[in-house]
Amino acid sequence: MPLINTKMILDGRRVARSIYETLAADISVLGTAPGLAAILVWDSPASIAYIAQKRKYARRVGIDFEVFRLPESTSETQLLQTMDGINADDRFHGLIVQLPLPKHLSRERIIRAIAPEKDVDGFGVQSAGNLFFGTDGYMSCTPKGVMRLLEYYEKPVAGKRVAVLGQSDIVGKPMALALIAADATVLSCNALTHDSRELTLASDIVIIAIGVPGFLTRDRVRPGTTVIDVGYTRVDGRGVGDADFENLKDLCDITPVPGGVGAMTVAMLLENAYRAARESLRRGVRDGNVR
Amino acid sequence: MPLINTKMILDGRRVARSIYETLAADISVLGTAPGLAAILVWDSPASIAYIAQKRKYARRVGIDFEVFRLPESTSETQLLQTMDGINADDRFHGLIVQLPLPKHLSRERIIRAIAPEKDVDGFGVQSAGNLFFGTDGYMSCTPKGVMRLLEYYEKPVAGKRVAVLGQSDIVGKPMALALIAADATVLSCNALTHDSRELTLASDIVIIAIGVPGFLTRDRVRPGTTVIDVGYTRVDGRGVGDADFENLKDLCDITPVPGGVGAMTVAMLLENAYRAARESLRRGVRDGNVR
Numbered sequence: 105m106p107l108i109n110t111k112m113i114l115d116g117r118r119v120a121r122s123i124y125e126t127l128a129a130d131i132s133v134l135g136t137a138p139g140l141a142a143i144l145v146w147d148s149p150a151s152i153a154y155i156a157q158k159r160k161y162a163r164r165v166g167i168d169f170e171v172f173r174l175p176e177s178t179s180e181t182q183l184l185q186t187m188d189g190i191n192a193d194d195r196f197h198g199l200i201v202q203l204p205l206p207k208h209l210s211r212e213r214i215i216r217a218i219a220p221e222k223d224v225d226g227f228g229v230q231s232a233g234n235l236f237f238g239t240d241g242y243m244s245c246t247p248k249g250v251m252r253l254l255e256y257y258e259k260p261v262a263g264k265r266v267a268v269l270g271q272s273d274i275v276g277k278p279m280a281l282a283l284i285a286a287d288a289t290v291l292s293c294n295a296l297t298h299d300s301r302e303l304t305l306a307s308d309i310v311i312i313a314i315g316v317p318g319f320l321t322r323d324r325v326r327p328g329t330t331v332i333d334v335g336y337t338r339v340d341g342r343g344v345g346d347a348d349f350e351n352l353k354d355l356c357d358i359t360p361v362p363g364g365v366g367a368m369t370v371a372m373l374l375e376n377a378y379r380a381a382r383e384s385l386r387r388g389v390r391d392g393n394v395r
Numbered sequence: 396m397p398l399i400n401t402k403m404i405l406d407g408r409r410v411a412r413s414i415y416e417t418l419a420a421d422i423s424v425l426g427t428a429p430g431l432a433a434i435l436v437w438d439s440p441a442s443i444a445y446i447a448q449k450r451k452y453a454r455r456v457g458i459d460f461e462v463f464r465l466p467e468s469t470s471e472t473q474l475l476q477t478m479d480g481i482n483a484d485d486r487f488h489g490l491i492v493q494l495p496l497p498k499h500l501s502r503e504r505i506i507r508a509i510a511p512e513k514d515v516d517g518f519g520v521q522s523a524g525n526l527f528f529g530t531d532g533y534m535s536c537t538p539k540g541v542m543r544l545l546e547y548y549e550k551p552v553a554g555k556r557v558a559v560l561g562q563s564d565i566v567g568k569p570m571a572l573a574l575i576a577a578d579a580t581v582l583s584c585n586a587l588t589h590d591s592r593e594l595t596l597a598s599d600i601v602i603i604a605i606g607v608p609g610f611l612t613r614d615r616v617r618p619g620t621t622v623i624d625v626g627y628t629r630v631d632g633r634g635v636g637d638a639d640f641e642n643l644k645d646l647c648d649i650t651p652v653p654g655g656v657g658a659m660t661v662a663m664l665l666e667n668a669y670r671a672a673r674e675s676l677r678r679g680v681r682d683g684n685v686r
Contacts, residue, residue: 289591
């Protein structure tokens with residue numbers, strides 16, 4: 105009797121669609137369109153593609169998405185002035201700066217200049233602090249998307265062993281924090297980790313974000329492990345993840361690339377933008393701004 | 396031939412003494428005594444003992460240490476008013492609130508009310524965010540003390556497997572973050588962790604902060620593992636750690652309780668208070684406050 109493949113593809117696009125439906129409904133009753141400003145300094149093909157995708161879904165759910173294109177030679181002062189203007193502009197409830205930035209600009213200083221209440225990418229110090237304590241605030245969109253995807257497919261993390269490969273500020277670190285806040289046992293690994301295979305083999309869930317195509321091979325996981333692939337590298341004109349999807353998909357529940365985590369990241373950004381608009385309206389009401 | 400015990404006691408008191416010597420010298424040339432305010436709302440014997448210890452060493456290094464004792468029935472409003480006064484008072488460069496608080500007070504709201512530049516315990520949102528990014532700020536004193544102790548005894552953590560047992564906001568979580576920032580592989584465990592023994596056995600360093608006396612037994616670590624015991628529970632009138640010290644000390648380099656991490660925590664608090672005073676003086680100079 106042949107083995108029946110009961111493994112699931114964790115379909116980020118499908119979950120994102122359901123989030124967009126909810127968002128569109130919520131926004132339609134908000135009374136005003138959330139405004140999201142995106143600054144694009146370095147117009148690499150990848151950055152342009154990311155911005156285009158964010159705009160497409162923003163418009164679909166009813167968010168005003170405005171792109172501020174600055175020349176690659178923009179000085180830090182010019183960029184900060186543009187940001188100050190958006191920070192002070194009530195039409196914009198969220199402000200994102202498309203990464204990466206040209207080398208002459210300090211990512212740290214730029215990100216810190218986003219007003220905390222408009223930091224819908226969740227990259228700032230205040231957002232990281234809120235994530236640490238599990239209090240309100242905008243959680244970094246990729247880890248938030250991963251948590252939501254796991255929830256959707258009813259994969260609890262409390263008491264589970266979750267290996268997180270990669271320790272970046274944008275994904276690996278906030279991912280580890282979010283998992284700790286959810287009572288997971290977290291095995292956080294980096295490029296120096298000795299025998300990461302031993303750790304992934306001992307895990308119930310493996311989240312990989314290292315940018316090494318196909319790194320997570322079949323011999324590195326137990327059957328039944330859930331694999332969340334955050335990797336995305338352009339190889340021969342197509343995006344490739346960090347997991348060896350073809351050889352894992354009959355062994356593991358796994359996210360595809362594309363169509364997995366990436367789709368969730370955009371959905372979480374737009375959800376944060378909606379929340380920022382809602383909070384802004386609440387502050388207005390609370391401060392007596394009643395008509 | 397008998398086995399020679401070459402295992403080390405990681406002596407927190409000794410390291411703290413060397414830190415106090417440096418601090419006293421640095422403070423003597425600062426031109427002004429750092430001022431540290433401590434609010435004590437719940438005067439349990441343990442809290443009083445902690446405060447007394449902080450005061451003793453503060454005075455020794457030349458820090459003005461002032462205790463504000465409030466009755467246990469203090470309302471949140473009263474406490475916040477006291478804090479506002481200290482936040483606005485130039486004599487105080489640091490402000491700490493002795494924990495735990497009586498149940499009717501919200502720890503979260505109280506901690507958030509400490510001015511970030513005076514948060515020398517490193518418990519606030521801003522401090523957690525800075526820890527996340529590895530940027531300047533006051534790191535939570537216990538994890539900072541552990542990192543310093545490991546440095547002093549030349550135990551690098553980069554590329555090492557470090558099990559952290561406990562995921563509290565005060566110790567376990569910031570400990571995991573500090574280790575990730577230092578390129579360690581971090582195995583973060585909690586009470587739900589399945590088979591934590593397998594993880595501690597696979598680790599080079601075990602840091603335990605769970606408040607279960609003697610939990611870390613000889614069968615849970617490999618010979619040669621470094622054990623950092625953050626636990627402190629009063630049993631029959633004396634403080635007891637989370638590690639079975641007597642049965643581990645010929646197997647592992649290990650911190651004693653007391654005299655290990657606790658001594659380091661106080662030293663780190665006072666170092667943070669000195670840094671806060673220095674930063675305050677620098678801001679004065681930068682802002683043109685020149686005589």
